[in-house]
Amino acid sequence: xxxxxxxxxxxxxxxxxxxxxxxxxxxxxxxxxxxxxxxxxxxxxxxxxxxxxxxxxxxxxxxxxxxxxxxxxxxxxxxxxxxxxxxxxxxxxxxxxxxxxxxxxxxxxx
Amino acid sequence: xxxxxxxxxxxxxxxxxxxxxxxxxxxxxxxxxxxxxxxxxxxxxxxxxxxxxxxxxxxxxxxxxxxxxxxxxxxxxxxxxxxxxxxxxxxxx
Numbered sequence: 001x002x003x004x005x006x007x008x009x010x011x012x013x014x015x016x017x018x019x020x021x022x023x024x025x026x027x028x029x030x031x032x033x034x035x036x037x038x039x040x041x042x043x044x045x046x047x048x049x050x051x052x053x054x055x056x057x058x059x060x061x062x063x064x065x066x067x068x069x070x071x072x073x074x075x076x077x078x079x080x081x082x083x084x085x086x087x088x089x090x091x092x093x094x095x096x097x098x099x100x101x102x103x104x105x106x107x108x109x110x
Numbered sequence: 111x112x113x114x115x116x117x118x119x120x121x122x123x124x125x126x127x128x129x130x131x132x133x134x135x136x137x138x139x140x141x142x143x144x145x146x147x148x149x150x151x152x153x154x155x156x157x158x159x160x161x162x163x164x165x166x167x168x169x170x171x172x173x174x175x176x177x178x179x180x181x182x183x184x185x186x187x188x189x190x191x192x193x194x195x196x197x198x199x200x201x202x203x
Contacts, residue, residue, distance in 0.1 A: 007195055048196040058196070089194055101154040103197075 003038070003066050003096055008079060008088035009058040012045065019059060022084060026063075026075065033074055035067025038096050043103045052086045060103070064096045141178035143185070151184050153191035159198060163189065167199045 008026075010019055030037060043060035052058070065071070072090050079088045143151060149158055162170050162177070162185055169189060172182045192198040 009195065046197075049193075049199040050196060052196060060195075087195055089191060091191070101152075102156070103154050 001066055001068065003064065003093050004072060005091045005093050006063045006065065006072075006075065006088065007060065009048075009052070009060055009086040011053070011084045011086055012055050012057045012059070014059070014084055018084070022082075023061060026078075029074060029078065030063075030065050030067065030071055033067065033071045035065050035071045037063060037065045039064040041100060041104050046103075055086060058086055062101070062104075064093075066096075139176040141176060141181060143177050143181040151181065151188050153188040153195070153197070155188075156192065156197060159185070159189055159192060163198070165202070167202050 010022055014022065027037060041062040043062060045057055046060050048056055048058055076088065076090065079085045143149065149155065151158065153159070162175055164170055169186060172179070177185065189198060193200050
């Protein structure tokens with residue numbers, strides 16, 4: 001079993017309900033493949049450093065989960081097809097950090 | 111340790127002759143990213159990464175920033191991750 005860190009950018013055109021559905025879909029997919037979500041961070045709507053598919057802003061969602069490598073394959077397969085996801089990045093990590101990230105803390109201050 | 115050595119040598123040499131002699135020791139600075147209180151290099155730590163990139167978004171060479179080889183490698187990897195997620199620009203005009 002491995003620990004993974006997964007971040008994806010959802011497009012700005014989604015409303016709150018659609019964004020919730022998308023997040024649920026991804027979380028269920030992890031659970032279906034016998035993975036466990038350890039931590040979730042919502043970085044909110046952020047300015048993109050460069051336009052992606054003509055969007056200038058996007059919703060950032062950061063997930064930490066544990067499980068087998070099949071989950072990553074299945075996740076990325078779906079995210080490539082899904083039109084509302086602009087970017088994603090998966091990393092294998094050794095342990096899950098306890099503190100919330102700096103990007104998260106900035107959002108709380110505002 | 112390095113700084114102490116420099117001080118000792120300066121005391122030994124005659125101040126008038128100092129100008130004409132070649133410098134025996136090169137001035138070196140310790141790596142700012144290694145050591146006890148060094149900050150953690152992570153792609154989410156944007157303030158740190160922006161310190162080591164130029165105005166146009168390129169990475170600064172380690173001979174200017176005096177970052178050690180291992181940490182420079184790690185910096186470049188984390189900057190690349192931040193660029194993929196559009197947290198940092200590839201280039202700016």
